[in-house]
Ligand SMILES: [Zn+2]
């Protein structure tokens with residue numbers, strides 16, 4: 001693949017629009033870091049309400065806010081933190097019908113959602129809309145992160161053609177997660193989103209960084225685009241958002 | 253004391269993990285952590301410790317927004333109490349976010365080691381963070397900083413990454429819950445350069461601070 005200049009995707013901070021898709025375990029540290037970054041607009045998308053079992057890891061929410069929409073709670077957090085820009089909230093489930101419209105409003109997208117279905121949907125929408133995004137996932141003590149420049153660097157589907165079959169991988173609810181491990185990944189996601197906006201060459205693109213809190217170790221694995229990728233390959237099978245490409249999760 | 257129903261619900265996602273037993277949670281709830289320093293990563297570290305259920309967090313060091321942090325931690329988890337000042341305290345764990353790799357830091361490390369306390373140090377410079385859990389015979393904070401190719405003056409420009417906050421909280425939470433010491437190796441988390449790896453650090457010859465740390469037992 002020809003080299004590309006990350007400056008293509010650069011946007012001055014004060015004009016920059018960042019979407020954090022998910023205001024949970026990954027979204028909390030990402031939003032906490034973005035609050036003081038000087039970006040112009042922060043978008044927060046989440047359809048859930050704050051639950052008591054969220055609070056061991058979702059540190060932007062508060063006990064008194066249990067039952068409130070996470071988007072409202074996140075907006076409250078940003079305001080209290082002195083975030084001077086605009087906050088756009090999407091208290092809705094991102095689905096094939098609305099996701100293209102939402103991600104197209106932003107310059108960079110942070111994948112802080114918690115299901116494979118949403119992650120693949122976000123991947124495809126960002127690739128199709130030409131928006132750079134920062135993927136991360138976390139379970140128990142481990143997680144991984146990768147930054148994607150659409151049609152320039154490897155996307156999620158270049159590595160995994162489709163979401164794992166429902167039930168084959170445990171969810172956070174079943175397997176648990178160390179709150180601060182999600183914190184590490186989310187904080188790195190915010191740093192990556194800012195590097196994308198700043199046009200830096202040092203993003204975690206075409207490489208996956210895996211983190212293991214149990215041993216406090218990081219591992220970097222180089223990856224590359226797959227010409228046969230169903231969404232960013234030479235003959236893409238996915239060219240619009242269709243429900244058939246996103247099987248429902250087992251316990252949605 | 254057994255966990256209350258609301259605590260079982262609050263900590264459900266960590267209690268469901270193998271090894272993270274009710275007894276581990278009770279250890280956390282009884283633990284006292286002393287935190288030095290200030291700054292956004294330190295604030296985030298305190299919030300993660302509070303969220304995980306650390307019982308008492310003592311903040312040592314002068315910081316303007318301390319009341320806000322105390323309020324936030326209490327609003328997040330009423331099981332955790334955050335206190336201003338740590339004088340005369342006998343903590344179970346020391347986390348040092350002070351931007352100091354000189355004699356002051358070496359003295360705090362030596363003091364903690366002498367008292368048999370876990371000492372976790374975080375330094376931030378130029379968009380990178382270095383984290384290390386000290387033990388006897390380890391090089392001093394200044395020599396570890398040097399191993400990362402950084403100087404004392406680089407500490408004046410920490411950059412904006414906050415990853416060291418949750419990283420330190422993850423480390424301390426695991427150790428306080430009795431799940432072991434994740435590592436004694438120094439870790440480099442350079443968000444600006446996108447480099448996350450272990451750091452090989454050895455004492456510089458004739459380093460006075462290293463000698464002081466070695467005498468600290
Ligand atoms: Zn692809």
Ligand SMILES: [Zn+2]
Pocket residue numbers: 391392393394395455456459460461462463
């Ligand atoms: Zn030394």
